[in-house]
Amino acid sequence: MKSWIAFWNILRKDMKNYYLKPPNISWGIIFPFAWTLMFFIRSQSSFDVLSILPGVVSMSILFGTTSMLAVTITFERKSRSFERLLLAPLDLNLLMLAKTTGAIIFGVLNAFIPIVFALFLTDLSVVNWFAALGSILLMAVTSTFLGLFIAVSVSEAFEAQTFSNFFRFPMVFLCGLFIPVPELPFFLRPISYLLPLTYGADILKSSINGSGDILPWLSFLILLCFSVFLFAFSTKNVKKKWIY
Amino acid sequence: MIKINILEASSLTKKYGDFTAVNDIDFYVEDREIFGFLGPNGAGKTTTINMLTGLAGITSGSVYLSGVNYTRETKKAQRLMGIVPDESNLYDELDGFENLTFCAALYGMEKRKREERAGRLLQQFGLAEAAKRPFKSYSKGMKRKLTIAAGIIHEPKILFLDEPTTGIDVASARQIRKLILDLNQKGTTIFLTTHYIEEAERLCHRVAFIVDGKIVRIGTIAELMKEVQQETIVQFTLDGDISQLMQAVTDQFPNFTTEILGENMLRIHSTSLIPLMPFMKFFEENNRVVFEAKMIRPSLEEVFVKVTGIELGKMKKEKEKKGAGGKK
Ligand SMILES: Nc1ncnc2c1ncn2[C@@H]1O[C@H](COP(=O)(O)OP(=O)(O)OP(=O)(O)O)[C@@H](O)[C@H]1O
Ligand SMILES: [Mg+2]
DSSP: OHHHHHHHHHHHHHIIIIITSHHHHIIIIIHHHHHHHHHHHHOOSHHHHHHHHHHHHHHHHHHHHHHHHIIIIIIHHHTTHHHHHHHSSSOHHHHHHHHHHHHHHHHHHHHHHHHHHHHHHSOOTTSOHHHHHHHHHHHHHHHHHHHHHHHHHOSSHHHHHHHHHHHHHHHHHHSSSSSOGGGSOTTTHHHHTTSHHHHHHHHHHHHHHSOOOSOHHHHHHHHHHHHHHHHHHHHHHHHHHHOO | OOOOEEEEEEEEEEEETTEEEEEEEEEEEETTOEEEEEOOTTSSHHHHHHHHHTSSOOSEEEEEETTEETTTOHHHHHTTEEEEOSSOOSOTTSBHHHHHHHHHHHTTOOHHHHHHHHHHHHHHTTOGGGTTSBGGGSOHHHHHHHHHHHHHTTOOSEEEEESTTTTSOHHHHHHHHHHHHHHHHTTOEEEEEESOHHHHHHHOSEEEEEETTEEEEEEEHHHHHGGGTTOEEEEEEESSOOGGGHHHHHHHOTTSEEEEEETTEEEEEESSOOOHHHHHHHHHHTTOOEEEEEEEOOOHHHHHHHHHOOOHHHHHHHHHHHOSOSOO
């Protein structure tokens, strides 16, 4: 009970102080908004909108979540207020969950920007919403933990930004968002299958336009494994590097 | 009154690679006392606090806090302590009230209770008017006070204060010392570190001298003072630089210990009475004007110098570099 009071207050403070601040709203919301517009203007028919939607949704999630951890963790670590959290009688796993849940929620909200857009442009009744929502949530979790992984591996906020771009931009091309993985040059394909976003995007494709290549349940399982691994690794890293 | 130890540390050691920051120290803190760690920069004070509170891993040794084995049940022990670091680490963008209620929430306090307590503390610490201002707009002294308030919001049994008065002005430092004494009177045990000798002497019941990661002396102020009880000290202030004169002084008065205190100040130590006239005559013969000559009652300062061999001038310089906190 006591731990949950702490959990909820950490989450609420981060939401109020970081996520709902104008610079983050612009980065987190206007950015996906801009790309949604760009892609949809280029696509001609409503069929095109459906074929592009999974990629745009995935990108919104990826960019919305990963950039946030640089602030909520790296920045707080730099200003030493993170020490306060480490000194609280709160289990480290719960603390790290509290620090990441905000980003997950933010990522999910970001995913809906292109979806709302698409609603006006095409008929979305063919979508398997159950699978789509599942993959949006799981993708938000995985990419948040990827951001966490990056945030605890660096010491400066700008390093976190640079480092996460190092991951993000190749992912946009390698995860089958716009170029299907089987059409990539064969030597790049193994890399694609090492990236979590590939699986999330694939479930989205299956559920939105039926063009997925991997069994959805397998993708779910793999995403789950990625999440658990990234989270456990990051928590261990915090213990090792920050409680030195 | 029965004395209970609230904290016991044995063979506590911290190594950073090959470097030993804290070297096999033993001490205890009694319930409801103010215990001080006194030592120069880099002595290992912060490292010790970090080990006791959970920010630094313990290389070897053990800590018991209120009977809880600290290394095994860190989180349980952390519930019992309040921590005020050497630099304020509250949230710049939150106001004073929000900072306090947030810190209370970290310890699982209910909303109504934490708001009531935050209000009361802001009042007690003279910060009520600044309650709705963002932390980043606070002065250094206000920041330190709010950080102390945040450290006690959950009513800890023991409060750790790392250099509570370093880097703030004299008036705020005095206020903070008063707050510390008040807290202690109301029953909070206090562990503090400082490199101001007078501060340790004024605030603490017991003091440990720590130098290069080792505790070199530990005891109540009265116990420590025994070391210098027989000593008399006379302090001379001259008209100018005295360094060239020192050799002549030691040659002329071989039975006294001399010590340079500043550019134009020196002290004569002896276990017997020090006659003033021969010294006055000596300075006159050397064409020096004596501005001031006074007997000094031995203080903890003398004990510290005697035990650690650290020149007072050195600690004083550090003091000036770090801020104007120490003098009263
Ligand atoms: N993370 C670290 N890695 C390596 N050495 C460290 C680390 N932290 C502290 N030290 C070293 O340990 C020694 C003790 O440092 P500590 O900060 O405990 O001193 P202190 O007594 O608090 O000094 P001050 O009065 O300056 O605060 C110093 O020599 C310091 O350089
Ligand atoms: Mg220190």
